[in-house]
Amino acid sequence: xxxxxxxxxxxxxxxxxxxxxxxxxxxxxxxxxxxxxxxxxxxxxxxxxxxxxxxxxxxxxxxxxxxxxxxxxxxxxxxxxxxxxxxxxxxxxxxxxxxxxxxxxxxxxxxxxxxxxxxxxxxxxxxxxxxxxxxxxxxxxxxxxxxxxxxxxxxxxxxxxxxxxxxxxxxxxxxxxxxxxxxxxxxxxxxxxxxxxxxxxxxxxxxxxxxxxxxxxxxxxxxxxxxxxxxxxxxxxxxxxxxxxxxxxxxxxxxxxxxxxxxxxxxxxxxxxxxxxxxxxxxxxxxxxxxxxxxxxxxxxxxxxxxxxxxxxxxxxxxxxxxxxxxxxxxxxxxxxxxxxxxxxxxxxxxxxxxxxxxxxxxxxxxxxxxxxxxxxxxxxxxxxxxxxxxxxxxxxxxxxxxxxxxxxxxxxxxxxxxxxxxxxxxxxxxxxxxxxxxxxxxxxxxxxxxxxxxxxxxxxxxxxxxxxxxxxxxxxxxxxxxxxxxxxxxxxxxxxxxxxxxxxxxxxx
Numbered sequence: 429x430x431x432x433x434x435x436x437x438x439x440x441x442x443x444x445x446x447x448x449x450x451x452x453x454x455x456x457x458x459x460x461x462x463x464x465x466x467x468x469x470x471x472x473x474x475x476x477x478x479x480x481x482x483x484x485x486x487x488x489x490x491x492x493x494x495x496x497x498x499x500x501x502x503x504x505x506x507x508x509x510x511x512x513x514x515x516x517x518x519x520x521x522x523x524x525x526x527x528x529x530x531x532x533x534x535x536x537x538x539x540x541x542x543x544x545x546x547x548x549x550x551x552x553x554x555x556x557x558x559x560x561x562x563x564x565x566x567x568x569x570x571x572x573x574x575x576x577x578x579x580x581x582x583x584x585x586x587x588x589x590x591x592x593x594x595x596x597x598x599x600x601x602x603x604x605x606x607x608x609x610x611x612x613x614x615x616x617x618x619x620x621x622x623x624x625x626x627x628x629x630x631x632x633x634x635x636x637x638x639x640x641x642x643x644x645x646x647x648x649x650x651x652x653x654x655x656x657x658x659x660x661x662x663x664x665x666x667x668x669x670x671x672x673x674x675x676x677x678x679x680x681x682x683x684x685x686x687x688x689x690x691x692x693x694x695x696x697x698x699x700x701x702x703x704x705x706x707x708x709x710x711x712x713x714x715x716x717x718x719x720x721x722x723x724x725x726x727x728x729x730x731x732x733x734x735x736x737x738x739x740x741x742x743x744x745x746x747x748x749x750x751x752x753x754x755x756x757x758x759x760x761x762x763x764x765x766x767x768x769x770x771x772x773x774x775x776x777x778x779x780x781x782x783x784x785x786x787x788x789x790x791x792x793x794x795x796x797x798x799x800x801x802x803x804x805x806x807x808x809x810x811x812x813x814x815x816x817x818x819x820x821x822x823x824x825x826x827x828x829x830x831x832x833x834x835x836x837x838x839x840x841x842x843x844x845x846x847x848x849x850x851x852x853x854x855x856x857x858x859x860x861x862x863x864x865x866x867x868x869x870x871x872x873x874x875x876x877x878x879x880x881x882x883x884x885x886x887x888x889x890x891x892x893x894x895x896x897x898x899x900x901x902x903x904x905x906x907x908x909x910x911x912x913x914x915x916x917x918x919x920x921x922x923x924x925x926x927x928x929x930x931x932x933x934x935x936x937x938x
Contacts, residue, residue: 438597503802508559518569521557524550524702525572528619529579534611541895543617551618558622561631565640572625574640580619582648585655610657620663627670634674641671643681650685665705668714682729686710698739707736707748715757718803721760729756729763734770742782750789757796764797768805772812780821787816787827802840817872822865829871839895842882849879853890854897 506524509517528551531542610616617856626632628643648669653664672682686706693700717725734748735758736742757764771790776782790809794802816828832838841848859872880887 435771463759489681492918505829508553512684514563517557518563518566520563521554522569522572524554525569525576528554528576531580532612532615537611541548545552548615548618551615551622555618555622555625557631559595560624563631565626565629565631567636570632570637570640573622574645577619577623578645578648581616581623581652599853613657613660616660617663620660620667624663624667624670627667627674632674638675638677641675643678646671646678646682650682650689653689653834654700656701658681661702661705664702665709669709672709672713683713687728687732690736694732694735694738698741703736704745704748707745707752708806711748711755713760714752716718718757719759721756725756726763727754727759730770734774737771737774737786740779740782742785746785746789750792753789753790754796757793761796761798764793764801765804767793768797770807772808777810780819783816783819783821783824784827787824787831791831791837794835794840796833797840799840801841803844806840806844806848807851814852814855815853818858818863822863824867824869825859825863825865826871829868829875832875838878842878845879845883846886849883850890850893854894857891857894 489525506520506527507804509520510652512520530543530547530549532540532547534544537704599869627637643745649668653661655661655664671681686709689706693703714725733749736745742749753767757767759901768790771786771793780884812830814823819825832841856872856876859868860876863869863872876887
């Protein structure tokens with residue numbers, strides 16, 4: 429009995445490898461010195477294999493119960509799929525998948541070159557088999573695929589130190605930064621390709637596969653979106669989209685988990701590399717929402733998507749975010765008021781770059797807005813637009829004036845001109861008189877002409893009111909100056925007294 433118990437305890441083996449960083453290289457050197465090239469397609473493209481070599485099996489004596497924690501000391505040859513009967517191919521696939529659970533140390537460029545090359549060849553053959561399979565995958569095969577994929581792709585990321593990160597966020601110059609590289613990407617890329625083709629394969633029965641591609645697997649997959657390598661995030665985006673479509677049981681869980689990631693990003697960390705990819709997946713999900721929209725989906729818009737306008741790094745994912753928000757408005761026009769007021773809530777005050785993004789998104793939202801919803805939000809909206817019209821940043825002022833070039837928005841403004849013109853008229857007048865940029869002045873005159881042509885009486889009424897307000901402001905300014913002069917005269921007399929100095933009632937005007 430004691431011998432049986434001791435026999436089940438795994439022996440210790442030396443740990444020699446792990447994976448850390450990414451690389452986009454797909455060429456490899458074989459042990460004989462020859463260079464071979466294998467093209468791994470981007471998701472949804474053809475898979476081209478130019479390598480044709482035999483595969484090898486890990487010696488059972490070199491592995492512990494944790495297969496991906498050690499590097500094997502020897503391999504034994506395995507036949508290729510074409511050399512075995514059809515009935516034995518899935519069994520051979522399982523054996524090859526178990527071999528690929530071993531992770532190698534890529535920190536040393538000359539370490540285990542032969543074994544790394546062989547593992548890549550095995551992975552390529554597994555991808556080819558899955559892509560061309562014409563029989564249903566067995567439960568055991570699915571289990572081993574998920575085990576092998578998990579052993580290879582699930583790992584902890586070591587964030588790179590960034591000096592002066594606040595300056596980086598303010599400049600929003602993310603494209604100039606070189607992507608992080610991982611030498612293990614030559615293996616990881618093929619593993620991702622295998623997982624993608626396994627999920628989209630018609631031979632994968634979702635009812636069986638969901639036992640292995642479970643909530644735990646999906647959660648770990650979602651955490652990988654924080655990878656710093658764009659090509660990995662592209663694979664993850666495609667895989668997640670396919671999982672969402674094929675495994676309906678996981679849909680609520682996927683939405684909830686991503687929602688939690690968004691909330692943590694907005695209100696706690698403001699650092700995540702995969703927000704754009706998540707939003708791109710959600711763009712397709714929102715497009716498929718049935719009408720009328722569920723309350724859960726509306727809450728996602730209000731509590732998650734709209735607050736995503738808050739972070740400084742909005743430019744990294746704004747295009748995808750704007751698409752998601754616009755999709756909601758197109759599906760339910762009554763949400764336009766909520767969206768516009770949400771944009772006003774997070775409208776930037778000192779960041780002109782973000783202000784331009786907001787104006788671009790605002791035009792897309794207003795283009796899908798009905799007249800009834802427009803009337804509910806037009807007063808606070810055009811107060812904000814009026815401020816943009818007077819912006820010293822000429823691109824902000826110019827972009828706000830270009831809203832009148834949109835026919836639908838212009839019609840909405842014309843229909844509600846009696847409310848809108850009195851709000852923006854002072855800004856139009858100040859621009860026409862004093863703005864430093866010639867283009868802004870020209871666009872301002874065009875907008876003024878539009879209002880004058882459709883309703884000259886209202887225009888003249890606003891002009892008279894503006895002149896009256898201007899004269900009142902001038903009078904108040906004169907009173908303020910006279911008060912300051914009086915105070916200066918009193919101070920110049922250098923009167924030293926404990927009594928309070930009385931000033932005329934003109935001081936109240938200040």
